[in-house]
Amino acid sequence: MIGEQAGSAVALITGGASGIGAALARRLAGHGWQVVVADLDTTAAARVAEECGGRFVTTDVASADDNERAVAYTVEEFGRLDAAVLNAAIAGRCGLHDFTPQRYRDTMRTDLDGVVYGLHAALPRMRRQGGGHIVITGSIAGLTGSPDVFYASAKHALIGLVRSAAPLLEPDRIRLNTVCPGLVDTPVLASARAALLARGLLLADPDEVAAAVETVLADERTGQAWSVQAGRTAVPIELPVVHLASCSPSDKEQPRRTT
Numbered sequence: 001m002i003g004e005q006a007g008s009a010v011a012l013i014t015g016g017a018s019g020i021g022a023a024l025a026r027r028l029a030g031h032g033w034q035v036v037v038a039d040l041d042t043t044a045a046a047r048v049a050e051e052c053g054g055r056f057v058t059t060d061v062a063s064a065d066d067n068e069r070a071v072a073y074t075v076e077e078f079g080r081l082d083a084a085v086l087n088a089a090i091a092g093r094c095g096l097h098d099f100t101p102q103r104y105r106d107t108m109r110t111d112l113d114g115v116v117y118g119l120h121a122a123l124p125r126m127r128r129q130g131g132g133h134i135v136i137t138g139s140i141a142g143l144t145g146s147p148d149v150f151y152a153s154a155k156h157a158l159i160g161l162v163r164s165a166a167p168l169l170e171p172d173r174i175r176l177n178t179v180c181p182g183l184v185d186t187p188v189l190a191s192a193r194a195a196l197l198a199r200g201l202l203l204a205d206p207d208e209v210a211a212a213v214e215t216v217l218a219d220e221r222t223g224q225a226w227s228v229q230a231g232r233t234a235v236p237i238e239l240p241v242v243h244l245a246s247c248s249p250s251d252k253e254q255p256r257r258t259t
Ligand SMILES: NC(=O)c1ccc[n+]([C@@H]2O[C@H](COP(=O)([O-])OP(=O)(O)OC[C@H]3O[C@@H](n4cnc5c(N)ncnc54)[C@H](O)[C@@H]3O)[C@@H](O)[C@H]2O)c1
Pocket: 014, 015, 016, 017, 018, 019, 020, 021, 038, 039, 040, 041, 059, 060, 061, 062, 087, 088, 089, 090, 110, 114, 137, 138, 139, 140, 180, 181, 182, 183, 184, 185, 186, 187, 188, 189
């Protein structure tokens, strides 16, 4: 769908000023897309946009209004919105031991609310133009858990969002997927980088994740969570399916309680 029109396709990338988002902006621009970099960091966003021949818009994804503005600006500049890559996130601002409600909210307002607002802002435009594709940058932390508990909680929620919302968007020809990278060599990992390498862990190059997002954008499936790991092909993960108990004779899914 989108891949076929890549010559004129338009992508909005939140968190596009650094790391994975910047790599994606460069990659898509290199393949003929028009890109809009939406980020809190105006200076870096302007730099990436300039490299890509694209545009930038200063955006705090935690603000619903900013998300609306970023979509409106994209459409004003390029006339459509084929892909919204909701990628901005921060590491958790607190864990269990240094928890404060404010730090917890700071984490969730970017990592979860920021994606929900981005989705909400993109949908009306995509519906009007007859379709589109939304890709959310999740994390392996959303599948396995992590000591960064609230970051991991937000990333788990994103998988739930994709699984729940994707079927509802199919009639509008809007696809919704998430990519779940493992460790990626970006500024967010800078302080832990040496220790991770010393443990023998592999860090993906941000462009590997960008390539995976490009693969997902060209894929017809929706509602998928894609695993993206250093040096491995990106693949959709088989997520557990649990059926509701019913009185149907075919309900043999789970052992029945005997006491
Ligand atoms: N680096 C990794 O190991 C890794 C692993 C799994 C998932 N991810 C995910 O990949 C995505 C990109 O992370 P990255 O590693 O490239 O990090 P990064 O820090 O290099 O880039 C994140 C970008 O988001 C921007 N940003 C932060 N808060 C924002 C806000 N409120 N509004 C708008 N922009 C904001 C930052 O300015 C920055 O440009 C995130 O969703 C992250 O959770 C990263």
